[in-house]
Amino acid sequence: MSAHSRPYHFNVPDLSAESVRLCIEKTHDLVLLISTDGCIAGAFQTHVFDSNDIHFWIGQALTSIVSPDSQIKIPLLLNNDASVHDSDAIWRHINLIGARRNTIPVRALYATLHNPNETIHCLFCRDLRPNQDMHNRFVALQQDLLHENSILQANLRQNMQGPDAQHLTIGSIVNSIKQSSYQQVILDTIQSLERDCMRALLREVSGDHHRAATLAGCTLTDWLTKAATLKLVE
Secondary structure (H helix, E strand, O other): OOOOOOOOOOOOOOOOHHHHHHHHHHHOOEEEEEOOOOEEEEEEEOOOOOHHHHHHHOOOEHHHHEOHHHHOHHHHHHOOOOOOOOOOOOOEEEEEEOOOOOEEEEEEEEEEEEOOOOEEEEEEEEEOHHHHHHHHHHHHHHHHHHHHHHHHHHHHHHHHHOOOOOOOOHHHHHHHHHHOOHHHHHHHHHHHHHHHHHHHHHHHOOOOHHHHHHHHOOOHHHHHHHHHHOOOOO
């Protein structure tokens, strides 16, 4: 047997109900137990969900605790049992509705667990709120950078044209180059844009240079070196 294969059939120990519960609870953010009539009969979770939401869901039909845009996905989930050998086991994005009518995005997968006496229907869920928060922060940062860039462009026009100019012209650019050099104008423009971008990142992380370097995708040493060059740190 190679390192990347295993027998299709293998022996596993009989697990107690407590062991199964612990395994489910610790490996998934939320598991909803579904009764044969399609209602939520119970739940396991890793304490990232509000207990009021859990109690709100118990006894309700699964289709009634998801947003209208997610209801069409419920039959697709329930007809795709991940425990079946030929299942494609697709995780689907659905939005649960909490007790306060708040939206809770999750990725869900349906599977049945079998024992000699009964079949347990489970909806395994992964909490997407941390990903959503990160995405929202990224979008906000991107918008902030676009705003900073537009301000920079406006400042460049003003600096290159003079206080009375109304439009950026080739002549004003040429005059600016004549006063210094082409390379210097380009360098000053790049440094000004880079300085504003770094300032925007620092505002996003409340001045934490380590977190700013992480967002910028560089090492803290490289970040601090560049920040010192641009006079952002003493």
